[in-house]
Amino acid sequence: MIYMPAALAIIGLIYMWVKRSWVMKQDAGDGKMKEISDHIYEGALAFLKAEYKLLTLFVIGASVALAAIAYFVPTTHYLIIVAFIFGAFFSALAGNMGMKIATQTNVRTTQAARTSLPKALNVSFGGGTVMGLGVAGLAVLGLTGFFILFFNYFMGGEWTNTEQMTIVLETLAGFSLGAESIALFARVGGGIYTKAADVGADLVGKVEAGIPEDDPRNPATIADNVGDNVGDVAGMGADLFGSYVATVLAAMVLGNYIIKDMGGDITSEGFGGIGPILLPMAIAGAGIIISIIGTLLVRIKSNDAKEAEVQKALNIGNWVSIILVAVASYFLVTWMLPANSMTMGFFVGGEEGFEMKTISSLNVFYASLVGIIVGGVISAVTEYYTGLGKKPVMSIVQNSSTGAATNIIAGLSTGMISTFYSILLFAVAIWASYAFAGFYGVALAASAMMATTAMQLAIDAFGPIADNAGGIAEMSEQEPIVRERTDILDSVGNTTAATGKGFAIASAALTSLALFAAYVTFTGIDGINIFKAPVLAMLFVGGMVPVVFSALAMSSVGKAAMQMVREVRRQFKEIPGIMEGTGKPEYDKCVAISTEAALKEMLLPGVITIGFPIVIAFLPRIFGYENMLIAEMLGGYMAGVTVSGVLWAIFQNNAGGAWDNAKKSFEAGVMINGEMTYKGSDAHKAAVTGDTVGDPFKDTSGPSMNILIKLTCLIGLVIAPILGGHTEGDIPNMDETVMVSEGADSKLISKEVKMEKKTEDDFVTAYVVVTRSDNGEEVTETFEFEGAELEVRSKVDEIK
C-alpha cells in the first residue's frame, strides 16, 4: 500500500511523457513563426539559467543552516539536507519542464489554429496537461519516495512508535521546505519579471510609439511573452507544487498525532499501523489518475465554437475530476481509517481545556468534503467579483466615466469588499472541518482540495500558452482567422486565470492552517495564547509583514519597468530602421533587464520572509525567554502572517482582476449614462489607469502572498523542534548507563539514546531504542522514561 501513491505518480509521469511526445510531434510552423518562438524559448531559458545560478547559492546557504539545525536538534537528522536539496531540485525540474513545454506548445498552437479551433484547443490544453501532470507527478513521487526511504531508514519499514515517526516527518519537512523556497524565487521573481516586461513594453510601445501590442518592432515584446511563461506558468506551477507537498506533509504529521492520541500503536488496524499517515498520500495519488481522466474530457467538436463552449469543455473536465476526488476520498477514507475507534484530542472551553473524543472515519470524509466544496465556492466568489459583465466590474466601468480617481476608488473598494464572503468561507471551513475531525480534518480538507492540482494546473497553464500563441500569430503576421481562434482561447484563459488564483489562495490558506497545526504538535506547546503580551506583539508584527512585502513587490515592478522603458527608448533612438521593420531590435537586452531585475528585486522580500521567523526564534533567547514562550511567539507571528496575508491576497488579486476586466469591457463597448462607450474614450483611459495599478496587484504582490504565508509556516515547522526544548547540551551521554543483558540467546546489536529536556527544571524524557537478537530473531524495543533527570537515569540503568 505504501508504494501505491508513488506508483500512481509514476503512471502520471509516464502519461505526461506520452502527451509530451504527442505535443512535440505537432507541426511547429514555418520560418518567421519558428524564429519568434525560438526567441521566446531562449528568453525563458535565459531566465531559468540565471535563476538556477542564484538558486544554487541559496540552496548551499540553506543547507548549511539545516546542517546546523540537524547538529543541535536530535530529532532532526542530517538527511533533512538531502530532502531539502531534492525538494528544491524537483520543484525546479517541474518548473523547467513546464516552461519548456509551454514555450514549445505556443507556436504549435498557432500552427494548429491555422487548421481548426478544436485542434488548437487540443494542442494548447495538451501543453497545459503536460505541465499539470509534471508538477503533480513530481510532487507526489518526491514526497512519497522520500517517505518510503526515511520510513525504512529510521524505522526499518515497520511501525515502532510516534516519536520515531516524528523524526521521519521532520526530516521529510526538508523536502517541502526546498520546494517552497524555489516557489519563492519562481513566484515573486516571476511576478516581477512579467510585470516589468509588460508595463515597460506597453508604456513605450503602445503609449509613446503608438505600435500595437506584440508588435515585433518593440524590443520588449519578447520579454513580455517570456514573462507570461515565467510568471503564469513557472510561478503558478511552483506555487501549487509547494502547496501540494506542504499540504500532504502537514496531513501526515497530524495523522501521526492521531496515532499518538490513540495510544501510539494501531498496527491492529492494518496498513502497517500508519493508515492515517498514508491516507493523504493515497488521496494525492488517486488525484493524479483522476486528473488524467478529467483532462481527457476537455475537447470541443465545432470549428465555429465560441468562448462559452470552450469554457464549458474545461468546466466539464474540472467538475468531473472534483466529483471523482470526492468519491475516491469516500472509499479511501472509509477503507484506510479505523471505522469508529479513532480518538482525537480536541480543545474545548472550560478549565480542563482539552478533551479526547472518538470520531468515525466518516467524519474525516465530511472534513475532506468541506475542503472540496470550499475550493469550488471560493473560485465562484472570485469569478463573481472579477468576472466580465458582473455587478462589481460594471460598477467600476460606471465609475470610470468620472475619471481615473473614481475608477481607482471603485476598484480598491471591490477588492476590499470581496474579502467578506471569502473570509467567512474560510472561517466556516476551519470551523467545520475542525468540528468534524480536528486539525487532521483541516489538513485533509486541504489535501482533498489539492488532489485535482494536475487538472487545475492544466487549465491554468493553457491560458498563457494561448496568449503566447496569439502573440506569435500577431508577430508572424498570420491570417486574421488564426488570431481570432487564439483570441477565443486567450479570453477563456483569462477567466480560468482568475479562478485559478482563487484556487491558489484557498490552497495556500488551508495549507498554512494545516502547517500551523502541525507546528503546534511539533513544538509540544498546548496552544498559542495571544493574551501573553509578547505573543500579541508578534501577532501585530506578523500582520504587518504581508503589507510591507506587497509594497516591496509593487515598487520593484515600478523600478524594473522604468529600466525597461529607458532601454526600449534607447533602442528606438539608436537602432536605425527599427520602426520601419528593417532594423532588428535587440530582444535579448530587454530579456536580460527583466531577468536581472526580477532576481535582484526578489532578494529583499525573500530576506524578510525567511529572516523574520528566524529572528523571532533566536532573538528572545538573548533576553532569556523560555523556549515554550518563544514557540508561542513564533506561532503568533505565523497566525498574523496567515490572517493578514490571506486578506491582502484576496484584496489585491480581486481588485486587480476586476480592474483588468473593467478595462476589457470597453473592447465590446459598454453603456455609461445611456451612451455606448468604446475604446479610446476618456472613460476607457481611466479604466486603463486602473488596469495599470491592478497589474502588479494581481500578478506580482497578490500571488506572492501565497508563498509568503506557506513559507513562513514551513520555516516555523522546521524551527519547531529546536523550540520544542531539544538542545544538544541537554542530552547527557547515557550510552554507558544503558545496560542490556546479553544472554545465551539474546545479543545486543545496537542501542540508541535520545533524551529531551522539557522546559521545567531537571524534568526529562528519555527514549532508548534497543535492537537485539533474540534466539536469532532481530527484536527492536523502545523504552520511554519521563520524570526527574536522576530518576530517569536510574530507570534507564535498569534496562536489562
Add this chain to the structure above:
Amino acid sequence: MIYMPAALAIIGLIYMWVKRSWVMKQDAGDGKMKEISDHIYEGALAFLKAEYKLLTLFVIGASVALAAIAYFVPTTHYLIIVAFIFGAFFSALAGNMGMKIATQTNVRTTQAARTSLPKALNVSFGGGTVMGLGVAGLAVLGLTGFFILFFNYFMGGEWTNTEQMTIVLETLAGFSLGAESIALFARVGGGIYTKAADVGADLVGKVEAGIPEDDPRNPATIADNVGDNVGDVAGMGADLFGSYVATVLAAMVLGNYIIKDMGGDITSEGFGGIGPILLPMAIAGAGIIISIIGTLLVRIKSNDAKEAEVQKALNIGNWVSIILVAVASYFLVTWMLPANSMTMGFFVGGEEGFEMKTISSLNVFYASLVGIIVGGVISAVTEYYTGLGKKPVMSIVQNSSTGAATNIIAGLSTGMISTFYSILLFAVAIWASYAFAGFYGVALAASAMMATTAMQLAIDAFGPIADNAGGIAEMSEQEPIVRERTDILDSVGNTTAATGKGFAIASAALTSLALFAAYVTFTGIDGINIFKAPVLAMLFVGGMVPVVFSALAMSSVGKAAMQMVREVRRQFKEIPGIMEGTGKPEYDKCVAISTEAALKEMLLPGVITIGFPIVIAFLPRIFGYENMLIAEMLGGYMAGVTVSGVLWAIFQNNAGGAWDNAKKSFEAGVMINGEMTYKGSDAHKAAVTGDTVGDPFKDTSGPSMNILIKLTCLIGLVIAPILGGHTEGDIPNMDETVMVSEGADSKLISKEVKMEKKTEDDFVTAYVVVTRSDNGEEVTETFEFEGAELEVRSKVDEIK
C-alpha cells in the same frame, strides 16, 4: 484624593470658559464675513440637530439592550444605563461645544488676520484650546464623577472587595460605551460628510465650472466648510474623548485586578486601598492642568513669521506638556502605588503558564514612559511618511511624471511600507510596557500618552479653524495679505493634522489593547488560544471586518459625492445669475444632502461594528458552545479587528496624507527629471488624481478604524460578564435561605445575594452582602462562598 481628578477637570472647564469668553469677545468682522460665517454656523447646527435625532433613537435602543444585560447578569447593574446615557450626552456635549466654538472662531480669526499674524494665531489656537479643554475636562469629570457615585453607591465609599469593585467598574463601562457610540456617529458620519461635500464641491466647481475653491458662487462651498468642522473638529474630538475615557477605564479595571493579585485588600497602603485604581484618573487630571500650561506657551511675536516659527511655537507647547506629564507621572506613580510590594500575575512559558511576580512602583513609571515615548515617535514616523519635502512624498511626486497609475502605485506603496516602523513600535510598546508592569503597564502607557489629549486637540482643532478662516477670507474678498496669513496657519494645520492622526491611531491601538486585557480579566478566561479552531476562525473574521468597513466608508463617500454633484449641477443650471454672482445659491440644500447622506451611509458600517460581536457572543450558544469558549472566540475576533484595524488605519492615513502633500508640492514647484514642474502640468494632474483617491482614505475610512477597534473592544467588555458564566437561570433564589441573626443591638437593614455559576457543573460562588445596624452603627459585611452548589447553600444558611 478621590475628588482630586474631578476638581482638576472642573478647573480645566473653568479655564475653558474663561478662554471661550475671551474668544467670543473678539471682533467677529463685518457684513459679508459675518454672513458667510453664519451660514457655516447654521450648517453645522443643522448637522448636529439631524445627528442628535438619530442619536436619541440609538441611545434608546441601546439602553433597552443594556437593560436586558443588567437583567440577566448579576454583576451588571441597571445604573449602567444611566452611565451610558451620560457618556453619550457628555460626548455629544463636548462635540457640540467644539463645533460651536470652532465655527465662531473662524470668522474671528479672519478678522484678527487683518491686524496681524500673532493675533490670528492667538485667536485660532484659542478656539482650539477651548475645544481641547472642553473634551478633556468633560471626559475626566464624567468618568471620575460616575466613579465616585458608583463607589459610594455600591461600596459605601469604602473598600470592600475586588468583586464589588468589579461591579462598580462594569457599570462605569457604560459611560465609556456611550462616549464611543457617539464617536462612531461623529467620526464615521463626519468623515463621510466632509468628503462628500469636498469632492462634490471640487468636481463641479473647480473642474467643470472652473471657479476657484471656496468661491461663494459654488452652492456646495458652505457644506465643504461645514464639513471641515464636522469631520476634523467634532469627529476628532469625539474620537479622542472616547479614547481618553476608555483608556482610563481599562487602566482602572486592571488596577482592580492588581489588588486582587495582591490578596484583595491593600487598605494598609493608603489611598483607601484603591491607589492602583485612582492612579490613571490622577494622571488624567494632572494632564489637564499640564495642557493648560502647554497652551500658554504657544505664541509667536513677529508679524512676518513663517510656517516654521508657527510650527515651532506649537512644538514647544506640545513637548513641554509631554515632558511635564512624564514628570508628573513619576511623582504620582511613586506616591500612589506601593513601592515594592505590588504583585502581579504574569503569563510565562512552560506548563505552569502563570507566575506571580513582585514589581516596584518604578516599573509602572517606566511603563508609562514607554507610552509617552511611543506616542511621540509614532507622530514623528507619520510626519516622515507624509511630510512635504520628505523622501516618500518626493518619490510620489517623481512617479507623477509618468501618469496617474504610477502616482497611485507609489502612494499605495508608501502607505503600505509606512506600517513597518509603526507596527514594530507598537510591538515594542506592548512588549516593553508589559515586561515592566504587566497589562496594567500597557494600560498606563496608554493613559500617560493620552494625558496630553487637551493639548493635542487644541493643536488639531486649530487647523480646520485656520482653514475655515482662509475660506471666509476668500469668500468675503479680503485683501491678499489676510489670505496669506491664514494660509500660513492652514499649512501648519495640515502638518499637525497628519501627526494628530498618528496620535489618534496610537491612542486607539493602545486603548484597544488595554480594553482587550480588561476583557480577559472580566470574562475570567485565562487566555485566548488561537490554536482552538473556532477562535482561529474568529481571528480571520475579525481581520476581515476593518477591510470591509473601509470599503463601505469609501463607497459611501462616492455615492454621497455623486448626489452632491447632481445638486450643484442643477443649481448652476436652474438658478438665474448664479455664475454672475447676482443669483444666490441654495447653500442649505447642499448642507442637507451631506447631512442626510452622512447619517444614512453611516448605518451599515455601524451595524457591522456593533452586530458582529453580538452575533459571535450569542450565535455559538445555539450550537451548544460553552461560555468560556465563546469568550475566547470573541477575544479572537477582538484581536483580529485590532491588528487588522491598526494596519489599515496606518496604511490609509499615511497613503492619503502622502498623496495630499505630493499634490501640494506642485504649488511651490518641484524638480522632475531636471525640470521645474508646477500646477497645471500633466504631472500635477496625476497628483490631483492621487489626492482624490487619498481623500476618503485619510479623512473617512482611515480615521474610522480608530472607532471600529475601540468600540469592538468596548462592546466585548460590556458583553464580557455575560460570558463570564453568569446567567439569571443559574442564580437560585437564596433570599429566604440567608439568615442574619437579629439581636438586641444588631438589626438587619438589608441583605443582597449574588450567586454566580462557574463553568464546571454545580460549582458556584455566592456573595452575600449584609448590612445591619450594630449598636446603632451601620455595618456592611460581604460573605463569599465557593464550592459545590449544595454546600454553598448550606454555608449561606449559616450566616448568623
